[in-house]
Amino acid sequence: MDQTPDQEVLDAALTLMHTRQHVSPKRLGDPGPSPEQLAMILGAAGAAPDHGSINPWRLIIIPPERRHLLGEAFAAALAERDGAATGVQLREAREKAVRGPFLALVLARLDPELGPAHPQERIISAGCAIQNMLLAAHAMGFGAGLSSGRALYSQPLRALFGLGPQEQPLCFLSVGTVTRRKPARPRPNPADYISEL
Amino acid sequence: MDQTPDQEVLDAALTLMHTRQHVSPKRLGDPGPSPEQLAMILGAAGAAPDHGSINPWRLIIIPPERRHLLGEAFAAALAERDGAATGVQLREAREKAVRGPFLALVLARLDPELGPAHPQERIISAGCAIQNMLLAAHAMGFGAGLSSGRALYSQPLRALFGLGPQEQPLCFLSVGTVTRRKPARPRPNPADYISEL
Secondary structure, three states: OOOOOOHHHHHHHHHHHHHOOEOOHHHEEOOOOOHHHHHHHHHHHOOOOOOOOOOOEEEEEOOHHHHHHHHHHHHHHHHHHOOOOOHHHHHHHHHHHHOOOEEEEEEEEOOHHHOOOOHHHHHHHHHHHHHHHHHHHHHOOOEEEEEOOHHHHOHHHHHHHOOOOOEEEEEEEEEEEEOOOOOOOOOOOHHHOEEEO | OOOOOOHHHHHHHHHHHHHOOEOOHHHEEOOOOOHHHHHHHHHHHOOOOOOOOOOOEEEEEOOHHHHHHHHHHHHHHHHHHOOOOOHHHHHHHHHHHHOOOEEEEEEEEOOHHHOOOOHHHHHHHHHHHHHHHHHHHHHOOOEEEEEOOHHHHOHHHHHHHOOOOOEEEEEEEEEEEEOOOOOOOOOOOHHHOEEEO
């Protein structure tokens, strides 16, 4: 590909990037990706830059039959930080775990013993992997989105996923069929993020 | 694109991702991207996820005529951390600044006043932006690479770029024509980074 740049490939890639939009998990329904499609989406993550070949991030899929455990962790995290949380609020926290047909946790592996790559480099690598997955899902016609929130950084979540002390949850990735579209959000003007030394 | 997934677009996107490889700045020569190509590469960055639309990162281009200033900052950073650095080592540090026809610093904007997005979310957004730029450059037939190193986190570098206290340098991005190719590095096996709850 490097030797013979192909205008169609470039156009396809740029169109894919510019038409991708965040889709909230609550606007993602069935069907989700098939096993073959999922293998392509998750395989694209492995093509991210990885300084020192240390695999500085990993993915934990939460299958439908285990979503209730995540819901309990979300509710426990809410109860921990707000002892006055109401039953309705706790139920809403639980319900967040069941949204979207495909759901995975992305986490960074920050153990210094893995190699010299700085923690932020490892998170950049995860970001690159995430973008590959978002673009692959979008190319298949799926909607996808990243989500976070305070429960992500909570002890109940760490305990549920059995995270090591050097593992840091980054975000959730959801993929599915878009049930309700929102207008495209405007992108920043390049002049707003580019300057010259 | 979401409504009518196109097998050719998907194939092109996945091929692009899987054939992209890191190219070190020392293996990047002229020509670099034209102004039109550069606008497409840098414009792709703006299509990254951006929770809260806060522009959590920015790019500072180092034009050829200012590279010597970066070289001085690299040498100053080396001298600061190693008072015994030799003239040869200082010259090598300076020379790193002149490699590759296009060079930009990517930095994260971590000011809490920008919005509620957690610092690591902002670095993930930068990673997504970086991946879009790497893929766009690759689709044009260019080589590209990320580089870091201890000078990136040094005071001389912060001073040169006039970084605010809440701005954090993430990496350099280099783009150019590949002068010397290395064998493709093997990718990780998906089983090494995927598990299930």
